[in-house]
Amino acid sequence: MSVCGEFYTRDGDANLDDKVDVRDISVTANWILGNENVLPYSDFGWYEADVNVDDKIEIADITGIANLIMGKPVTKSNDLRSEFVPVVCLTAEDGFLCMETDIPVAGVQLSLTGMVKAEPLLGKAASFIQASHAGDTLRMLAYSLKGETIPAGKTTLMRWPEGARLAGAAFSDAQARSLKVETRGDIATSNEKIGLSSYDRILNYPNPFRGTTTLVYQLDEPVDNAFIQVYALNGSLVDVVEGLGTQAGENRFVYSTRLTGGTYIYRLVTQKQGVTTYSKSNTFMIK
Numbered sequence: 008m009s010v011c012g013e014f015y016t017r018d019g020d021a022n023l024d025d026k027v028d029v030r031d032i033s034v035t036a037n038w039i040l041g042n043e044n045v046l047p048y049s050d051f052g053w054y055e056a057d058v059n060v061d062d063k064i065e066i067a068d069i070t071g072i073a074n075l076i077m078g079k080p081v082t083k084s085n086d087l088r089s090e091f092v093p094v095v096c097l098t099a100e101d102g103f104l105c106m107e108t109d110i111p112v113a114g115v116q117l118s119l120t121g122m123v124k125a126e127p128l129l130g131k132a133a134s135f136i137q138a139s140h141a142g143d144t145l146r147m148l149a150y151s152l153k154g155e156t157i158p159a160g161k162t163t164l165m166r167w168p169e170g171a172r173l174a175g176a177a178f179s180d181a182q183a184r185s186l187k188v189e190t191r192g193d194i195a196t197s198n199e200k201i202g203l204s205s206y207d208r209i210l211n212y213p214n215p216f217r218g219t220t221t222l223v224y225q226l227d228e229p230v231d232n233a234f235i236q237v238y239a240l241n242g243s244l245v246d247v248v249e250g251l252g253t254q255a256g257e258n259r260f261v262y263s264t265r266l267t268g269g270t271y272i273y274r275l276v277t278q279k280q281g282v283t284t285y286s287k288s289n290t291f292m293i294k
């Protein structure tokens with residue numbers, strides 16, 4: 008490919024088809040949610056999707072793409088430097104996750120771990136929602152394509168199940184500004200950063216198997232800890248396999264299991280300096 012001449016770029020054209028329309032929103036939402044089966048990564052224009060130019064793809068960019076479709080201005084990160092940044096305060100009260108803000112909110116993005124099943128958003132946020140649930144991680148987006156917002160003040164966002172931890176939260180206002188997030192009180196937060204690498208893969212052979220199989224995975228660099236989570240198809244965690252190799256390069260681990268016959272989902276979890284990364288999940292079948 009030649010790199011001379013002009014670089015093509017168009018704000019908001021996340022699927023690189025020379026148009027900015029609602030498809031760019033769904034592609035960007037799927038990218039954030041990690042819906043890899045829906046979105047071909049090769050067709051995702053990262054720089055086109057980062058419409059507020061803050062080097063992150065978050066809910067604010069979806070709000071921004073919606074604004075571009077509606078012909079409204081988008082606030083870019085360069086415009087924000089000396090500006091007051093509104094705060095969204097999150098609290099967990101009586102088993103519910105609540106948010107409190109001084110300004111209307113146009114986009115909500117939440118990552119929660121420790122989730123046995125998907126929990127729906129409540130109230131105004133429930134009317135514009137997209138979610139993905141993988142293993143014990145729930146990722147949710149709420150945004151409006153009609154310029155509607157969640158009013159300022161206090162809002163109940165969702166039920167907060169016991170054991171749930173907040174692994175990430177991002178909010179945007181109607182101008183596609185990323186809002187500052189604070190948590191207050193006894194909200195259970197997690198230091199885990201949810202990795203969305205498209206390269207980390209794990210596989211096993213033989214598959215299907217009975218009793219014993221070999222897990223194979225590549226690590227780009229040494230990690231502090233590596234283990235495997237195994238989930239039943241209903242999303243419940245049924246096994247955690249510890250003691251896996253942590254060296255860079257190819258690692259193999261012979262996995263013996265007494266799980267009953269059936270299909271299971273598994274993924275590799277690595278931890279390095281407090282950052283947790285999940286591989287793409289894979290499936291195996293026990294005969």
Ligand SMILES: [Ca+2]
Nearest residue numbers: 020024026027
């Ligand atoms: Ca497009």
Ligand SMILES: [Ca+2]
Nearest residue numbers: 057061063068
């Ligand atoms: Ca961005």
